[in-house]
Each structure stands twice: as structure tokens, then as C-alpha cells.
Amino acid sequence: MKKISVLLSAVIALFMGATSAHADLRDVYTISNIPVDRTANTTREAEAQAVAEAKIIGLYRLIERLTLEEDRALLGEDFYSYSNANELAAAVDVDNERRSTTVYRAELSVVYNPIRLRAQLSQRGVPFIDQQASRVLLVPVSASAAPVAEWAAVWPRSDEGALSPYTTSQRPRSSVADWSAVAPEVRSVGATGAIFAGLVGTEGDYAVNLTRMTAAGQTVIGRTRSVATLEEAVAEASAYMDAAWKSQSIVRSDEARTDSTAVARFSDQRSWNAMRSAMSNSPLISGFRVDAIARDGALVSFTYAGSEERLRTEFSQRGINLLSSPDGWVIEYGGSRQF
Numbered sequence: 001m002k003k004i005s006v007l008l009s010a011v012i013a014l015f016m017g018a019t020s021a022h023a024d025l026r027d028v029y030t031i032s033n034i035p036v037d038r039t040a041n042t043t044r045e046a047e048a049q050a051v052a053e054a055k056i057i058g059l060y061r062l063i064e065r066l067t068l069e070e071d072r073a074l075l076g077e078d079f080y081s082y083s084n085a086n087e088l089a090a091a092v093d094v095d096n097e098r099r100s101t102t103v104y105r106a107e108l109s110v111v112y113n114p115i116r117l118r119a120q121l122s123q124r125g126v127p128f129i130d131q132q133a134s135r136v137l138l139v140p141v142s143a144s145a146a147p148v149a150e151w152a153a154v155w156p157r158s159d160e161g162a163l164s165p166y167t168t169s170q171r172p173r174s175s176v177a178d179w180s181a182v183a184p185e186v187r188s189v190g191a192t193g194a195i196f197a198g199l200v201g202t203e204g205d206y207a208v209n210l211t212r213m214t215a216a217g218q219t220v221i222g223r224t225r226s227v228a229t230l231e232e233a234v235a236e237a238s239a240y241m242d243a244a245w246k247s248q249s250i251v252r253s254d255e256a257r258t259d260s261t262a263v264a265r266f267s268d269q270r271s272w273n274a275m276r277s278a279m280s281n282s283p284l285i286s287g288f289r290v291d292a293i294a295r296d297g298a299l300v301s302f303t304y305a306g307s308e309e310r311l312r313t314e315f316s317q318r319g320i321n322l323l324s325s326p327d328g329w330v331i332e333y334g335g336s337r338q339f
Contacts, residue, residue, distance in 0.1 A: 027161040031058035046104035058110035134192040138166035164241040215319035215334025262329035271333035
């Protein structure tokens with residue numbers, strides 16, 4: 001089977017028209033590295049069976065990527081049927097293909113249609129998020145669980161399709177550093193913050209402590225379950241980061257919406273751009289608008305879902321502080337100010 005370049009280009013064009021400026025749905029809706037191995041009467045039959053199998057496997061993986069475990073029970077087995085998987089699949093790409101007269105082996109990538117999948121999940125009442133978090137710099141950290149260079153070597157250079165995309169630091173560390181130490185590399189990779197992946201445990205019993213660092217300060221994300229290998233530890237850490245983003249960002253239909261205004265204070269254009277991006281791209285915020293703007297500040301209004309504390313956490317992950325003053329909310333990039 002040849003690469004479906006024409007169809008894939010059309011799908012990419014569809015994605016670019018359907019997504020917000022900062023997210024790349026092409027990556028989110030692509031499930032790669034699906035191994036298939038089929039035997040049939042002819043290689044053509046084996047190939048057809050392999051592609052059908054990959055579309056179903058990929059759909060399971062995509063739903064796991066976009067939803068929380070407690071919500072997947074709302075999807076019946078009919079959702080994962082071949083007829084539905086085939087309807088949702090937009091293109092198939094092939095790597096490492098091997099054939100014989102009766103055998104077909106390959107690694108396949110399946111691209112799914114975001115518009116059709118969104119519609120089906122909404123119809124079935126399944127909460128989901130397909131908007132990516134802001135990119136972070138992933139910093140491998142190991143003091144004694146394993147040599148830090150060995151821990152850093154098992155991380156991929158980046159993960160573009162994850163809900164929490166990252167670029168791996170070229171400077172692994174033996175301990176968590178402060179913001180000033182990592183800020184230059186964070187900016188160089190176009191990230192908004194850093195996540196330190198601290199390996200703990202001993203050989204055969206590894207876990208990862210995840211800590212976020214932004215201009216707004218340091219927060220603990222959590223600790224993964226224990227696994228046997230470094231490769232499994234990377235997979236667990238990536239899954240934990242994605243799950244944390246989903247828990248933070250999925251908006252349910254029964255959640256309260258609150259109209260609000262705030263004063264955004266900034267000292268330069270970069271700070272203002274960061275704050276404006278945080279508000280306009282947040283999955284918790286709708287109806288964002290700038291009501292007035294001056295050289296060092298702006299009056300903004302928006303509607304947010306959920307609690308004030310949830311919104312504060314969302315902003316802090318992007319390096320933004322949401323502060324209270326006698327006159328109402330103040331939004332600042334990094335640091336903090338007492339009122």
C-alpha cells in the first residue's frame with residue numbers, strides 16, 4: 001500500500017480550518033506506530049484485514065487520549081465496531097511494510113476526522129478535550145535512582161501528539177532547578193514553562209515525581225505508579241501529564257459559568273502577549289475580549305467554567321498570576337504583587 005499523500009493533505013487542510021491557532025489537531029488525531037500482522041489467502045486480503053484492525057485499535061487509543069477513564073463507560077462496544085471506526089478514519093499511512101503471497105506486516109498510522117468524532121462524542125454525552133496544553137520543556141531529573149544521562153536518553157526529543165506536548169531538555173539535572181535557571185531554554189523551544197521529571201526508586205521499581213515550573217512559581221503535579229523499566233517510567237510520566245491536563249481542562253455540561261472582568265497589568269509586549277494567549281486559548285474561558293488597552297494595562301472580560309481556584313491553576317500553568325485586589329481581579333505575568 002502506498003502512502004496516501006493526496007488524501008492526507010486534504011485532511012491536514014481540514015484540520016487547519018477546524019482548529020484554534022495554538023493547537024495542532026493533525027497530531028492529536030493521528031495514532032501512529034500500530035503494528036499489524038495478518039495472514040490470509042492473498043496478500044491483498046491480508047492487507048485489508050490489517051488496515052481494518054488498525055482503524056479499530058487506533059480508535060481505542062484515540063478515545064483513551066481524549067477522555068477520562070470514568071467517562072469511557074458511556075461508549076458502548078458498537079462505538080468501536082469496524083463500520084464506525086472506518087467512518088471516523090480519514091487516512092492511513094504505512095511504514096516498515098513487508099509482504100509475502102499470504103502475509104502482510106507493517107506499522108500503520110491512522111488519522112481520524114475531528115469533526116465526525118466530536119459530533120459522536122457529543123451525541124453520546126462523553127466529555128472530552130482535544131485541545132493541547134501549552135508546550136513545556138521536559139527536564140529529566142535523577143539524583144540516585146539511575147544515572148541522569150541514562151534517564152535522559154530514554155525520553156524522546158519531543159511528543160507532538162500528546163495532549164501535554166513537550167520538548168525534552170538538552171540539560172538533564174540531578175535536582176529541580178529554579179525558574180531563572182531554565183527560563184532561557186524554555187523560551188528557546190517556544191514553551192511556557194518546564195516540567196521536571198524526577199526519577200525515584202531503584203532498578204526494577206521506578207516512579208516519577210512531576211513538578212511544574214513557570215514564571216508564576218512551582219507546583220507539584222504528582223507521582224506516577226511504580227514500574228519496572230525506564231521506558232515504562234517515561235510512558236507513565238507522559239500518561240500522567242495528559243491525565244492531569246484532561247482533569248483540569250474538560251468542561252462538563254452541568255458546570256457553572258461565571259462572567260468576569262479583570263485588569264491585565266504588563267510591562268512589555270511579550271508579557272501582554274502571554275496573558276492574552278493564556279486567556280484566549282484556555283479551554284475554561286469563552287467570550288474573551290479586550291474592552292480597553294493602554295501602554296501598561298488592559299481591561300478584559302470573559303466567561304469561565306468551574307471554580308475560581310480552577311481558573312487560577314489554569315493561569316499559573318501558563319506562567320500567569322490571577323490576583324485579588326480591593327478593586328477586583330488583576331492578572332500579571334509571573335511574579336506576584338501584594339494588594
